[in-house]
Amino acid sequence: MRDTPYSTARLSVSGMTCGKCSARVEAALLAAPGVQSATVTRQPGEAVTVYDPSQTTPKDLAAAVSDAGYPATSEVAPFQAEEPGDEAAPLFDEPREEAPGSITLSIENMHCASCVGTVEKALSAVPGVTSASVNLATRRATVQGVAQVELLEKASKAAGYPATAHLHHHDATPADTGDETRAMARRTLIAALLTAPVFLIEMGGHLYPPLHHWVTANLGVTPWRIVQFLLTTAVIAFPGRLFFTSGIPALLRRAPEMNALVALGAGAAWAYSTLATFAPGLLPDGANHVYFEAAAVIVTLILLGRTLEARARGQAGAALRGLMALTPETAAVETPQGLQNKPVSEIAPGDILHLAPGGRVAVDGIVTEGEGWLDEAMVTGESAPVAKAPGDTLTGGTLNGTTALSYRATAVGADTVLSRIAAQVERAQATKLPVQRTIDKVTSIFVPVVLVIAVLTAGVWLAATGDISRALVAAVSVLIIACPCAMGLATPVSILVATGRAAQLGVIFRQGAALEQLGAVETLAFDKTGTLTEGHPALTSVVPEGITRAEALRLAASAEARSEHPLAKALVQAAEAEGLALSPATKATAKPGHGLTATVEGKALILGGKRSMDAEGLSVPPALALALDEAETRAETAFFLAVDGTVVALFTVADPVKPDAAPALKALKTRGVSLALLSGDALRVAQAVAGDLGIDAPEGGLLPADKLARIEALKAAGPVGFVGDGINDAPALAAADVGLAIGTGTEVAVEAADVVLLSGRLAGLTAAHEISRRAMANIRQNLAWAFGYNVLLIPVAAGVLVPFGGPQLSPMLGAGAMALSSLAVVANALRLRRAAA
Template identity: 55%
Template sequence: MTVHSTDLPLGGDHPNLTVTQLAIEGMSCAACSSRITRALSVRPDVAEASVNLMAGTAQVRHGPDLSPDDLAGIVTKLGYPAAAVRPDTVPEPRHDDALSQKRAFLTALALTLPVFVAEMGGHLFPGFHHWLLGLFGAGPILWMQMILTALILAGPGRGFFASGIPALLRGGPEMNSLVALGSGAAFLFSAVVVLLPDLIPPGSRQVYFEAAAVIVTLILMGRWLEARAKGQAGAAIRALIELAPDQATVLRDGKPARLAVADLAPGDLVLLAPGERVALDGIVTEGQGHIDESMLTGEPVPAAKSPGDPVTGGTVNGTAALTYRVTATGADTTLSRIVRMVEGAQNARLPVQDVVDRITRVFVPVVIGLAVLTFLLWLAFGPDLAHAVVAAVAVLIIACPCAMGLAVPVSIMVGAGRGAQMGVLFRRGEALQRLSNARLIGFDKTGTLTQGHPALLAIHTDGITERDALRLAAGAEARSEHPLGAAIVAGAAEQGVDLPPATEVQATAGRGLSGVVDGRRLLIGNLAALTESGIPPSPALRDVADRAAGRGETPVHLAVDGRHAATFALADPIRPEAADTVAALHRMGLRTALLSGDVAAAAQAVGRHLGIDDMQGGLLPGDKLAAIKGMGAGSVFVGDGINDAPALAAAETGIAIGTGTSIAIESADLVLMSGDLSGVVRAIRLSRAVMRNIRQNLFWAFAYNAALIPVAMGVLVPFGGPQLSPMLGAGAMALSSVSVVGNALRLRAMR
């Protein structure tokens, strides 16, 4: 949950605010996280405090005078040991406490079985009870039950009392308080029956040691299963962390040496064997081959690598040996940044959490009040004191704020982790909820719907061969830095055309290029360049150029010795997956729009080809921002994350088309790491699945308590129904938390 302080004099967005992350132990339910949040947020120099029950962390935005150790001390004083996490450390896998929970459960189970068999065995086999009494006598059996139950409460169940009772005395009861009160009441009542029976009316002299023992054992079993499930929920982020190898082969003094990755530094040359995992980010210096980047980008096709190309730590080399120079280590690597971003998304608080926060803030005190009321009503109208104790204990045990506290964060954790595996990196967790409500998806054109670089599509000539036209034009354009000129040069290279030298090359902004190649004077540019130079356009080539412009292509004209000789048709190729992406969005009930700074004809041509609903071209930066803001609620803008940073920030949800090595796009809410446009569809489907999962979890958690607490109070008894056993209540409580976590784990199977 998150609370914003209203007393902070700095203001929530003050540039001097710092962010501290705390690792917190001992949180067991939503009441714990709510109490920690309130304790942090009451500080006047804390702007925002967000506590994640599932991850066992807190993120605090605060003034510079408040140190991380001070924040950890505030939480520790509440009874929850906390420590600040250094922001520059490489993330480590979360500690999985399933093993310790398993040991506690098995110990409690071993001690509980004799108590349970001694008390309940006679219900299954009537002769067993008489045989046991004849063998040991009633007194020793009761003492055995009391001693074993005391060992359970003081041993495996000690944590419930160590956390729950102090929290109760401090006026902040939580889940452990309910368990401690319930099991403790059952044990104390039974102990009084054994030790001081005259204090209890004869009709109420019944013992419930088995209830106290089974309650603790079942809840410990539930926490063990829950810890196992939590470990599985964090498996995605642990898998990312574990991608990086521990050692690498480094060239030192010209000789290969096997060193720990932690000892490498930027500038080191690393030898990468076939099939080996890349240790750190770097640039290829020798060799050519392919690297499998699917574990980071979700892109199944291996990426070709040659000298000058970047490689990312954690990816897997193909069949070729490569050498690369290290460019980033430790917390600066792409893999570490991805893990931090995913953890940030997993720790986020969604708006849907508001309802949970308001309920859990008063839930435990209300349950304690209902237990007291139940005890008094049963004492007044029930058959005896024992029934009153059993009913009150059942109410305390059946209540489960754990499930409510886990309902939202566990789905966020699994969903954000699954997104990272699919190449969809949520930088802000709240985007998970906003994206599920998307209704209009706006796209930039260049670099988003298209590949971002022009290509030569066709050559049309008049009085010259296509090869000669390409050779002359490419020779001159080789001296130019214009993207259109680069496309002509690239086209010549693809066709194996040798480039002749060019002289007297001169560029004119907005018009074109002139120069001399093979003794022939050339002019390369747009129609205005020909007209201003007094060169009459060829009617045939002009018609070709008009038709190309109508298709959204860019015509470039070539004049040789004052005569219009050729027209090149260039265009930024549309991404191959763009049409399928737009069609899939339409099938999901979403509208699409294209917002481009390119000429209107080009925008219209691309939009018509892809089946986009609304198209706007020729937009200046201010016009694009206004158009995005006018898209309203449920708007999403997809851009390349570099030129579109203001637009991504202005949209309700910004999606950046990135790559595995350039993912730190601060203006976007989420990044498609592979650069594959179909990731937009995956992101929306994942967001909808996460929100659907959260709604299911919340329904289960609230419906469970709404239905079973009245049953535990005994509302069915007057109508001939049963009085709920505390043991059944403990089992149901454990099952509710495990069910919520298990339901969230289904997100891991999303395709």
Template identity: 55%
Template structure:
């Protein structure tokens, strides 16, 4: 199975993406095709007999040619030319290979699917030394292509507006200022004014308006009309009829010699204006990706035997030692080798608090160093870095289709033919009712223009684009196509406990002392004894002492008894740490500490009794503490009307104690991974269920839930099984994901309502159903303005999602 992506610049609306996908799926061997309107790209999975070149031909036949590029590779003369050609041709994305006699290969490939350097590496893998002789420039990032498109449309709008201005003045000026009609008739003459309108309108259609003719008319020939077809037909009909009035008025019935050049020119200008505003808004919608790309620095300071050199980030390799200056941006992923400081990782986690970095800790490309100088060893470059993977996930998410889009696709597929039929019906009815040729034509043109399904096609993808971009800013990465919609429908959300709601490691939470030793002295002595133990609970005691700046005392004669505890001699004093049985076996009465130990145990904490010189003196309470914002996450979900549960493999007392602390009433404890799946299945009786986890043992539950959310701090296995990745370790990400999902779906419903309601309301008006009752019709110019504004409204409404889940 091979997979490749094509850049298809000719996609302009949701109907276009549907045609692109259907054209590819009709080819034998194609198993999946997903078009991304915002990125102007399509990803296709295929196997024999399909090939990249045959898929490109299928798209060209459908009217959507791909963006291609060429490179010329030189290879060693001793290499077998057929082997070279076969290896290159087998590369996904390569369209054709031509071998020249002078050991050169001219390769044509789909832009954005493969780079010339990759082709060189492929030949190198066969033992063939090759080099790039010439190559087409690499495709620009999506954000740059969108900016270039907006700039091109701006130029077209300006040219079209300048050419349309005299036409509009000559046609509409007399209506706005009646004396102007007599001035023009006396000084210029009607024939001259019409000739001027003809010339300028022809220029509008021939240059800025050519895009509609170039795309729309071939689609008509293929019997697959789309929005460009409607604009082309409407503008050409108005121009063609008016041209006949100017050039051959004798062939028209008397009284039908009105011209409508202004309708054709203004239609083109207004729709181009709408597209320009739409392209600008799309650029703003895609700012999340632009900001992520901008996080990559261009150069890095690399240590070399001869000193420090500044290299392009593309030249870095794993193992390089990179110097990070105060305030500098981390170039690629690595491990700190020297220095101590804090790094701002808000671009990854959304959390503003900088993270402490010491030797041995990871740093991520794109994050910002604080005030300390650091040195780190490169561990990943290029597409392997965390930032590159995040960008790839976000770009993929922005091109995903939600289940609701399937309905929109079905509607837009039949919408254009239905509109053309309604336009024809409108013309026939008006003409049959004796309204005359010209008014009938104007009404038919208005129907075609007003009904362009641009807003419908944009309603879903633009909301996904902005929503997933906002998710990236909040540290939420949607990995599955329908997760964004399904998460909005969730009724119950279940958390794993350890590592998800809790820190995942034991810590000293309480210290009970009988009169005698001070807390500092006891903790210092206990840490001295526990420092010689490998037990996780012992490490918690040592960390608690270190957190208070207490150096562990020196210990000797350390004896550990499994299942009981540990004894040692510390600074000449005998210390014993363990459970009640350990004290009793040592001849020490644990009764003075029993009540407090039991109280700690009831709270789900592990009590460790301490005796000094044969006297019971303290109880240490050790537990896996809840994360700082876990309770806040639970409360936020409950405010959204979602039932919160916790599923844990821990013992019931501990799990229930954590549940009480966080306000979770439904706790399922003591279950294995299979038990988590069964618990989730039972919860589905009340509606869709989401699960949040982080460990390998959570993978089955993440896959079994309607929506699985994995903490980015968890294992790769858990992340692969999840639908949504919460970058970092903050459980509040689950609440933000739900809020964002609901905001996106609410936005999509608003957009679809506007788009459908707009067409439903204005198509009858354009057909003239109100005219017999004294109501208004709808001129082609007003229809074009309304159609363009509907698309701009949809995109502008989607942009509000940039503030969602704040």
């Protein structure tokens, strides 16, 4: 046990459901006075905190966590501390737990925003459910809480929407609407064939009176009406049956939705026309008209709209399904009987697989034999091929270059990177944005209000004209044109397309709300090491004096070849990259604070800084002294090489800025985003990097709690995003309005973030920001169209303009306009597929 003044508190914390929750708890603890470290575990809900008992108590720590929104109780625990590691973990390398109590269901028969509200209400009423969120674009529901799957499925079905649960959320890849589209297309075709004679002859007779006279002269009025009755009844009873089987029960449950509106509208037109055909004496004089063509055309047009909508939704989810389809169906696996092709579903972790030139990686794995280059653009968005050698990781779905490789499977099925990407994206797509919740509240009362308007419209027309048929036409027009399909699709379909496009570019929105917030951030703060820089030192320059550059580098690298120091590795890697042959070193001795001495090829070498040279009584040539001053100005690490008592070279080493950092940050500044740098490195180093990248507000020497405090201060002026990659960045990532993690960083940072940049390149940041801005603009356009369409056309359909000589929309035109409104919203959202191209 260590001799230390610190104590440890073990807190029991409830309410944590995700990585960001645990990061918030950690942030709350680190912000408390006297806290040295905090380790939070979501399952079983525990936080172990090392603290100074003279500054705080376990009770105070529990209160701090409770104030952050996570009820906590405390107990003092024996001190058991381990040195924290900051090892980088590959994104999704190990299976992660789903949020406890999260169940995903596929929902059938949903077609509008009121359908969404009905399903959410039904699911929320199930015992144990804490929340239910339904996505119209993906036709899926996400339920939080502890509830029986059978009860959820039963409740949804009872509401008129059959449901199927996905027991493992990450198995639920984006739905393929191909079957739905084909089925709806068949219905539409049948309806169109049955409707065509009714529509062409009836409407043609109005446009060309001789046709009407010919039909009545040859068939007679009543026989022609009977033909229309038979054809229209077939349309309603077969392809249009779905509107009635869903809509009428919804009316009986007092939960009317889009199908109910169509059923009422088309049904009323059919019923009135049937009465006029077979019992005309029951109608007042002058009211003996039929509207079979309206009923048939309404059903046909709405079926057409749904067919086009299903096809468009299929295109919206195609990006993510395309990613999931990248993995091959079979792979060559080593077996005792030799090399055999096996289905990917039969591959197990530990199997050795062979990858042919130009082939795709079947599952995640580690290279065991061979070297080559792989195209990982489909996963990371990084266009440049990546070199692979034994020990390097491979991601399922990536494309091999021209050399054969062997690799050992490490993750299969739902545990692969691609599957987890799909799970993350779909979770974001299931999240409702704040604007969507407002829309849901509006549409929950929209359909009942429309029914009232339709009844009032019929009453006013009947009172004003005494014409039942005109009153019926007006009421039916209101019912048909008022369908809230476009409102229900306005937000989720844009989220679906935008997050799918982002995934193609190597950007994963883990929280749907981040899509709304990222484009609105006014300040983006950055960590430095591993975020703006590569995260490891590299040789930046060699300044020789009386020796060639190559010879100086060769000798220095030979002396440092066996050292594990990061600066030594930078020298050796640079020499190897230039193809320099190293010589063995003898008598190599490292002197802490004074560099290294060694003998190479009989020459006595000294490597060290200015202090080392002074200690040896060696003078530094003026040119090298000037180079040293310039290196210190750039905040680079500099050291000299002395050969046989003469200083002959200066080496400078720095953590290089990522090559795409400068253009990415310039693009963000052009869009009006303020930039800040929050680094744990010395202030002069932070200032040097900030100067190179055009960041106006660099800060250095910050601890995790300091970064957290800076983020909170920046948030007072407006929305703030933070970009980081390390364990020490997790509190700031959690506290920011939008946390963006570098995917090549630590798992803790990834868990705390809302957005993950898979490739680690900042080009992904500008792409994410652009997609967020365009997605929100797209949603606003969709909402303007959807709401404007209903606000403007419902009064027109009701006939408000008729007394002033204006037009009145017929039910057929209303059905066409309704179908086109939904299609316009989906088509507008599909433009996001070209975002950040």
